[in-house]
Structures are given as C-alpha cells and as structure tokens.
Amino acid sequence: MDAATTRGPPADSAAIYRRLLGYIGPYRGFAVIAVVGMAFEAAAAGVFTALMQPLVDETFVARNPAAALWVPLAIVALFTVRGLATFATSYSIARIGRGVVGTLRRQLMGRLMVLPSRWFDRESNPAIVQRLTWFPDQVTQASSDAIKVIVTDSLTLLALLVVMLMQSVKVTLTMLVMGPAIVAIVAIVGRRYRRISGRVQDSMLDLARIGEEAVAAQQLVKLHGAADREGARFAEAVERTQRLQVKIEATRATSSALVQWIAAVALALIVWLAGREAMAGRLAAGEFVALMTAMMAMLPSLKRITQVQSMIQRGVAAADAMFRLLDTPAENDRGTRTLARAAGRIVFEDVTLRYDASRQPALDEVSFVAEPGRVTAIVGRSGSGKSSLVRLLPRFYEPDAGRILLDGVPLADYRLADLRRQIAFVGQDTMLFDDTVANNIAYAAQHEVPREAILAAAESANAMDFIRHLPQGLDTPVGERGVLLSGGQRQRIAIARAILRDAPILVLDEATSALDNESERLIQQALERVMRDRTTLVIAHRLSTIEHADQVLVLDGGRIVERGTHAELVAAGGLYAQLHRMQFRDA
Ligand SMILES: Nc1ncnc2c1ncn2[C@@H]1O[C@H](COP(=O)(O)OP(=O)(O)OP(=O)(O)O)[C@@H](O)[C@H]1O
Numbered sequence: 001m002d003a004a005t006t007r008g009p010p011a012d013s014a015a016i017y018r019r020l021l022g023y024i025g026p027y028r029g030f031a032v033i034a035v036v037g038m039a040f041e042a043a044a045a046g047v048f049t050a051l052m053q054p055l056v057d058e059t060f061v062a063r064n065p066a067a068a069l070w071v072p073l074a075i076v077a078l079f080t081v082r083g084l085a086t087f088a089t090s091y092s093i094a095r096i097g098r099g100v101v102g103t104l105r106r107q108l109m110g111r112l113m114v115l116p117s118r119w120f121d122r123e124s125n126p127a128i129v130q131r132l133t134w135f136p137d138q139v140t141q142a143s144s145d146a147i148k149v150i151v152t153d154s155l156t157l158l159a160l161l162v163v164m165l166m167q168s169v170k171v172t173l174t175m176l177v178m179g180p181a182i183v184a185i186v187a188i189v190g191r192r193y194r195r196i197s198g199r200v201q202d203s204m205l206d207l208a209r210i211g212e213e214a215v216a217a218q219q220l221v222k223l224h225g226a227a228d229r230e231g232a233r234f235a236e237a238v239e240r241t242q243r244l245q246v247k248i249e250a251t252r253a254t255s256s257a258l259v260q261w262i263a264a265v266a267l268a269l270i271v272w273l274a275g276r277e278a279m280a281g282r283l284a285a286g287e288f289v290a291l292m293t294a295m296m297a298m299l300p301s302l303k304r305i306t307q308v309q310s311m312i313q314r315g316v317a318a319a320d321a322m323f324r325l326l327d328t329p330a331e332n333d334r335g336t337r338t339l340a341r342a343a344g345r346i347v348f349e350d351v352t353l354r355y356d357a358s359r360q361p362a363l364d365e366v367s368f369v370a371e372p373g374r375v376t377a378i379v380g381r382s383g384s385g386k387s388s389l390v391r392l393l394p395r396f397y398e399p400d401a402g403r404i405l406l407d408g409v410p411l412a413d414y415r416l417a418d419l420r421r422q423i424a425f426v427g428q429d430t431m432l433f434d435d436t437v438a439n440n441i442a443y444a445a446q447h448e449v450p451r452e453a454i455l456a457a458a459e460s461a462n463a464m465d466f467i468r469h470l471p472q473g474l475d476t477p478v479g480e481r482g483v484l485l486s487g488g489q490r491q492r493i494a495i496a497r498a499i500l501r502d503a504p505i506l507v508l509d510e511a512t513s514a515l516d517n518e519s520e521r522l523i524q525q526a527l528e529r530v531m532r533d534r535t536t537l538v539i540a541h542r543l544s545t546i547e548h549a550d551q552v553l554v555l556d557g558g559r560i561v562e563r564g565t566h567a568e569l570v571a572a573g574g575l576y577a578q579l580h581r582m583q584f585r586d587a
C-alpha cells in the first residue's frame with residue numbers, strides 16, 4: 001500500500017527475469033521455433049564464411065570447374081534457408097511479444113481497478129497510465145531484443161569460431177585472449193548504464209506529469225498569465241531528461257567504441273601471426289580469407305553483445321516498476337457475508353479517520369445512526385470532513401478507529417461488491433465518461449438496461465428537459481469527463497444514474513457551485529423523488545434540503561459538534577445558527 005512499493009531501488013534482476021520468462025509459458029511452441037530459427041541464422045553465418053575457403057582455394061587457385069558451379073549454388077541454397085529461418089524467428093518473437101504485452105496490460109488494469117483510494121492519492125495519473133501503456137512495450141521490446149542478441153549472436157560467434165579453428169588453431173586461440181578484456185568492460189559499463197536508465201525513467205514521468213498538469217489547467221494558466229512559469233518548469237524537466245539521455249548515449253557509445261578498438265587490436269595481432277604462418281607454409285590463401293571473413297563477421301555480433309546489457313537493464317527497470325504495481329496489495333475484501341438488499345440502517349460508532357498520521361484526523365470519534373426512510377443532512381464548513389465521512393460507506397477509505405455497521409453488521413464483514421451495490425453515490429464532482437448521455441446514465445446498472453428505464457430515470461432527475469434539446473437527445477456524446485455539459489446538467493445526469501441504480505442507501509454530496517434558482521428547484525425535486533424509502537445521507541448546502549432532513553449533523557474539524565433538526569439547531573444558536581445566517585441559500 002505504500003508509495004515505496006511502486007518506486008524505490010530496483011529489485012533483483014534475476015528474479016525479475018525469471019518472472020518475465022513465466023509470461024512466455026503459453027507461447028512455448030513459438031519460443032522453440034524462434035530459438036531454432038536463430039540457431040539456423042547463426043549456422044548460416046558459419047557456413048557462409050567456411051565457403052570462402054573452397055571459393056578461393058578451389059575456384060581461383062586450383063581452377064576447379066566443379067567448384068566454380070557448386071559454390072554459387074550453395075550460396076543461393078544457404079540464403080534461402082537463412083531467409084526462412086529469419087522469418088520464422090521474427091514472426092514467432094512478434095507473436096510472443098505482443099501476447100505478453102497484452103497479458104501484462106490486462107493484468108495491470110485488473111490490479112489498478114482494485115487498488116485502494118489511498119494508493120491513487122499518492123500517484124499521479126500520467127505515471128499510472130504510463131505503466132499501463134508504455135512500460136509493457138518497453139519491457140517486451142527490450143527482453144525480446146536481448147534474447148535475440150544473446151541467442152543469435154552468441155551462436156554466430158560460436159559457429160564462426162568453429163570455422164576459424166578448422167582453418168588454423170594457433171591463429172584462432174590468439175583471439176580468445178581478448179575475450180576477458182571485453183567481458184570486463186561490458187560489466188563496468190553495464191552497471192553505470194543501469195543507474196542512469198532508472199533516472200531517465202523517473203525524469204520522463206516528471207515530464208509527463210508537469211506537461212499534463214499544465215495542459216489540464218490551460219485556462220487557469222492563461223488567466224494567471226502563467227505560461228512563462230509553466231514553460232520554465234517544463235523546460236527544467238526537459239533539460240534534466242535531455243542531460244540524462246545524452247549521458248546514457250555517451251555511456252553506450254563509449255562502450256561500443258572501446259570494444260571495437262580492442263577487436264581491431266586483436267585483428268592486427270592475428271594478421272601478423274597469419275603472415276608468419278603463411279610464410280612457414282602452414283596457411284593457404286583460402287584458409288586465410290575464411291579466417292579474415294569470420295573475424296569481420298564477428299564484429300557486429302560482438303558489438304551487439306556489448307549492448308545487450310543496456311537492453312536488459314532498460315527492460316528490467318521498466319519490468320520492476322510494472323511488477324511493483326502488480327504486487328501492490330488490493331483493497332481489503334476479506335468479508336464473506338453476502339447481502340442481496342440491505343434494510344439500510346447505518347450506525348457510526350466513534351469513527352476516526354486519518355489520511356496522514358502527521359496531520360490531525362479528518363474525522364474524530366464520529367457517532368450517529370441513520371435510519372431507513374430517513375434523511376440525514378451533514379453540514380459544516382469547507383474541509384470539516386463531510387465528504388470524508390460519506391466516503392467511508394463504500395469503504396473507499398478504512399476508518400483508523402471505531403466501526404461502521406450496516407444492518408448491525410460491520411462493513412468489513414460484507415463482500416465488498418455486495419456492500420457497494422447497496423449504495424447510490426452522487427459525488428461532489430460529477431464523473432462522466434466520454435460516451436453518450438444514455439450510456440452514462442446506464443452506467444449505474446450492472447446489466448443491460450432497457451431504453452425506457454433510462455428515459456424514466458432521466459425524466460425523474462428532471463434531466464429530460466435539457467437532454468431533449470441536445471442535438472442527438474439521449475445519444476449525444478458528453479465529451480471527455482462531460483466537458484460538453486454544464487455543471488448543473490452533469491449533476492442531473494448523476495442523479496438519474498442514482499435513480500436508475502435503485503439502491504437502499506443514497507449518498508449525495510451536493511456541489512457548492514451556485515446554480516440558478518430554476519436548476520436548483522429542478523434538482524431539488526429530483527432529489528426528493530430519489531430520497532423516498534431510502535437511507536439518505538446528504539451533504540447539504542441548500543436550506544430546502546436541510547429543512548426537510550430528519551436529523552442534521554454539524555461537523556467541525558472532523559467532530560460532530562451539534563445535532564438535531566433544523567428548527568432545534570437554529571434555536572440553540574450555536575455553529576449551525578451561524579452557518580445558517582451566513583451560508584445556506586434558500587432555493
Ligand atoms: N484524499 C485525501 N488525502 C488526504 N487528505 C484529505 C483527502 N481528502 C480530504 N482530505 C483532508 O481531510 C479534511 C476533510 O476533507 P473533506 O473533503 O472531507 O472536507 P469537506 O467537509 O467535504 O469539504 P468541502 O465542503 O469543501 O467539500 C480536509 O482537511 C482535507 O484536506
């Protein structure tokens with residue numbers, strides 16, 4: 001649950017690789033084809049260089065007419081086989097890779113949807129979305145590239161080595177001396193690369209976060225003339241990313257250059273040795289050409305192998321972030337009690353909620369009873385804990401002390417899905433999906449909803465009068481987050497959603513935004529219709545709502561400081577009476 005579970009130092013790479021390999025399981029067949037294909041590619045490289053010897057010694061030196069014919073034919077045959085092998089390899093890797101990416105994405109999304117609200121409070125949305133979209137690709141690309149290099153290039157090196165040994169053992173062994181030097185350099189460079197690559201990923205997330213914030217708040221930015229400030233903040237992040245990316249490129253370039261230089265020195269050594277062998281009559285021209293061709297063919301493979309470390313590290317860093325997300329504990333859903341339809345009696349007993357241990361509690365020993373068929377209004381200043389209180393009912397947050405009972409049973413004893421099905425929740429910020437009006441209303445129901453039911457719900461929510469004027473009526477798209485509608489219209493759609501849900505508990509977190517009298521009246525009427533025969537908890541800012549409530553709870557600093565009916569509280573002359581004079585507007 002801790003933020004540290006999704007950040008922090010990278011875990012053991014071997015464990016991460018083992019876990020990734022597990023994802024290939026269902027594609028074992030393709031994996032075998034891919035490896036066989038790679039082996040063919042490597043063997044083809046060996047055979048091709050071996051052909052250099054008869055080409056030179058038989059065709060050119062001995063002028064053998066048979067060789068002049070079979071060598072070119074062999075080359076065609078060889079590349080036919082190699083082409084088929086390359087295709088089989090690439091195709092199989094694509095199948096495995098895309099399959100694994102899909103599985104990872106589905107798993108990540110599945111996990112995200114059951115993570116507790118506290119987790120989302122700590123993560124930025126772009127960072128979360130990036131783990132869903134970019135990371136699986138990054139991981140799969142890096143691992144399949146790495147595997148391809150490891151298998152194909154090491155087998156190619158092996159095949160070429162065999163060819164070389166066939167020509168001259170002495171010359172070939174000289175080359176092996178250079179091996180350890182190359183390995184050492186690769187190891188050193190790899191460690192540095194891994195460190196920087198983690199930082200590059202963090203800085204990319206920063207970039208996305210800052211960019212998204214500025215884009216989302218573009219009207220605010222313009223209004224405050226803060227374009228320069230946002231630009232500067234972004235530029236700073238850009239520069240940091242840029243610096244790190246150049247650094248990582250420099251690390252990679254240094255490593256390639258060094259390894260290639262070492263290979264060149266090895267080449268010089270071998271040429272020198274080969275010259276001496278030739279003079280001693282132990283090395284024919286064809287054998288020398290085959291040796292040289294093999295050595296040249298080794299260079300690209302060697303170069304790629306030095307880069308494999310960086311590929312692996314890139315993949316491991318992304319896989320690590322992804323697996324941490326997959327391993328983040330889900331919401332606690334250990335309750336076993338089933339619940340078809342609750343009567344709706346809600347009891348809070350000394351409930352305390354802290355978002356943050358270092359701050360004072362958002363709710364402090366709150367106790368009350370909400371009876372079925374009754375309306376409980378919750379009032380209080382901004383930040384007094386009203387929304388926090390109602391968010392405990394669907395268990396978006398867990399109280400730190402005290403208990404909440406529904407029909408006499410603690411909330412945690414119910415199955416989470418059963419509990420949540422009992423609640424229709426119209427939140428403070430109306431959340432709409434980028435879909436049609438009708439589908440947004442029907443979102444409340446788990447199953448297919450008849451059109452008439454949607455229409456009836458919209459009618460009861462007094463939403464039809466504006467929906468009718470939309471270009472496509474109920475089938476009008478509402479835009480991303482409902483931006484194409486006004487605040488009051490969004491709210492009425494949310495109320496229609498709640499009506500359609502027909503749950504025994506209704507929670508309304510009234511928006512404080514000022515609505516015109518007409519809209520207020522319409523919403524008020526709609527609400528009264530939904531409140532009937534349910535347990536209603538309403539965070540109220542409108543006098544008309546509060547006056548009709550059976551009990552009013554007055555929150556201040558997370559505590560219930562007063563309770564009673566509207567009339568009693570006004571008469572008592574306390575905080576409520578004060579709020580009443582200053583805040584509540586009559587509809
Ligand atoms: N997700 C959260 N993480 C941390 N602190 C939070 C979170 N949500 C609310 N708080 C804090 O808890 C306190 C109560 O907030 P809450 O949203 O319940 O107030 P409210 O009474 O609904 O206010 P308003 O009338 O403005 O909506 C505030 O101090 C707020 O800063």
Ligand SMILES: [Mg+2]
Binds near residue numbers: 386387428509
């Ligand atoms: Mg609130």
